[in-house]
Amino acid sequence: MLEIKNVSKIYGEGTAQVVALNNVFLQVNKGDFLAVMGPSGSGKSTLLNIIGGLDNLSSGEVILEGKRIDNLDENALVAIRRGKIAYVFQQYHLLPSLSALENVLLPLTFCGASRERNKAVEMLKKVGLEKRAEHKPSELSGGEQQRVAIARALVSDPSLILADEPTGNMDQKTGRQILSLFDELNTDGHTVIMVTHNPETARHAREIIVLQDGQILDKTGRR
C-alpha cells in the first residue's frame, strides 16, 4: 500500500547541508506493523514526516495506494490527512483548551462530520478513557493523553497510522499498555508505522528496519 522510492531529504544549503535521508527505498504492505529504528539524527522522524506529507522531500517518490503523494498541493494533502493517514506523536500534541472528547472530535469537526459525536465516544471507550472524556489534557497523565491521541487518530478511520516515538515520554508500564493498544489496532487490520529507538518497543512490530545516517541498514522479518 505504501511505496517509497529513492527518497532523499537534504536540509540547509551549500557547506551547511545535512543529508537526513539518502536514497531510501521501502515497501509497506496493508496490515503491516513496521518499526523504524535508529539512533537520534538517523533520519527516522524525517522519514515519517515525509510519508505523512508533514514535510517535503528533496528527491524521490512516495506512493500511497497507487498514487504519488509527495508532489501534492495543500488541499490534496488535507484530504489525505482527513482519511488516509493519521498521526500519533511523542508529545501527544493535544489542544490544551479542549477536553479529551473534544480533542477526539477535532478531526471530525474539520471534515464537517462534527455530529458524529458517538463515534468519538466509541473511540474513547476503545482506548479505555470514556470516564475521562470531559477532562482537559492538563488533568490527564501522559499515558492517558497518548490514549486520547490514539483515539483521535482512529476516529477518522485511517488506512495508515504513523506513530513517532509514541511511548518515548512514558514509564515502562504505561508504555507497555500503549504498545498493546497498537498491537490491537494492527490485529484489527490497521497498517502501522512506528518510529522508536527502543528495541523493546520495536519488538511489538512485525517488521523492523534500522536507519543510520539516512540509509536503511537492515531489513529482517520478526515474530
Next chain:
Amino acid sequence: MKLYQIVIKDILRRKRRVLYAAMGVVVGTMTVIGILTIAFAGEARIYNQLEKYGPNLTVIPAISNLDMRLGDLSLGTLTVGENFISEKTLPEIRQIADGEIRQALGIKDDGNIATIAPKLYINTELKGISVMVVGVDPLEEQKIKTWWRIQEGEYLQLADQALAGPVAAELLGLNIGDKIALNGNDVTVAGILDESGSSDDYQVFVPIITLQKAFDKQGLVSSIDIRALCIACPVEVIADGINSSIPGVRAVAVKQVAAAEMDMMDKVNKFMLALAGITLVVGLFAVINTMMASVNERIKDIGIMRAVGASRNQIIKIFVYEAVIIGIVGGIFGYITGTLLAYIVGPLIFEGIAITYIPQYLPLSLTLATLIAVAATVYPAFQATRIKVADSFRAL
C-alpha cells in the same frame, strides 16, 4: 463541535492575552468615537447659536433710493418703486429656495424645507400713540423667532388676536383680554411677549390676514423672511435666484456671524479627525503586533490542527473568528471609553458644550474595531498556514 466553539474555548483559556490584543483596538476606536462625539456636540452648539440669528434671507420691495444731486449740492433722495410685494410671489420664492436647497443637499422628498415668513408693517395709532403693527403668518413666524417666549397669555391662535411686545404693552397699558381697534376692527390681546431686546419689544403682532383686511392691503406684504438652516444651504444662490426671476423684489443674504464660527468648527473637526486617523493607524500596528504574537505562540496548535485535517481556510477562519470577537469586545469598550473621553475632554476644548452619548456610534465603533482586528489578523494567520506542519512542531 463547531469551529467557533474551538475559538471560544481557546479565548477563554487565554483571557488575558485576548484582552491585551483588544486594548489596541480599544485605543483606536476610543479616539475616533471620542472625537466624533465632541464634534457632534460642538456642531449642535453652533446650530443653537445660528438659530438666534433668525432668517438668513430677507426679501424686500425693490425700492431704489436715488440721491438727487446737483454738483455738490444734495437735493435729498427720491424713492422709486412699490412699497409692497405681492403675496403671489410667495409660492415662487418657496420654489426657488426649496429647489436650491434640494439641489445642494441632494434631498429627494418634496415637502416644504425653508421657513418662509411674510410680514406686513403698518404704522398706526392705538389709543393716541403711534405704534408699529406687524402682520405675521403665526406658524412660520414662530419658526423664525425661536427665541420668542410668552410672558403672559398665549401665542396667536385665532385671526382676531394680537400679541404685544412688552414695551408696547406697557406704553399702551395693555392686558390680556383687552380689545384694541385696528382701523375700526377689534382684536383681542391674547399674549404679551418676553423682553428680547430687539425691535419686537415695541411692536404689536397680529395675523397678517387680519391686518391686510383692516387696512385694505389685501394680497400685499412688506417683506419676507426666509430661513434655510443648514451649513451647506446656498443662501447666496437662493438670493441670486430670487433677484433674477422675480421682478420688483430684492433678496438680501443676511450676514451670518455664526457662519464664520461654523467654518472654524469645521476646520477643528477636520484636524481632530486627522488625529483620530493617525491614532487608528498606530492602533492598527499595535493590533498587528499583538495578533502576530498571538499567532506565533500558537504555531504548534496550528500544526496540530493541520495534522488532524484542518485546511488552510479553516485555520484562517479560526483566527478571523477570534479577531471578530476581539473586535466586538474592543468596539464596545472603545465606544464606552470614547464617550467618557468626550465627556471629560469636550468641555476643555469648547466652552459650554453639552456632550451627549450617541447610540448610533455604537455600530460604527463595532464595525471599525472589527475591521481593525480582522485586518490585523488575516496576514499573520495566512503566514502561519504556510509553515510546514513538521516545522511548526519544531517551533517551540
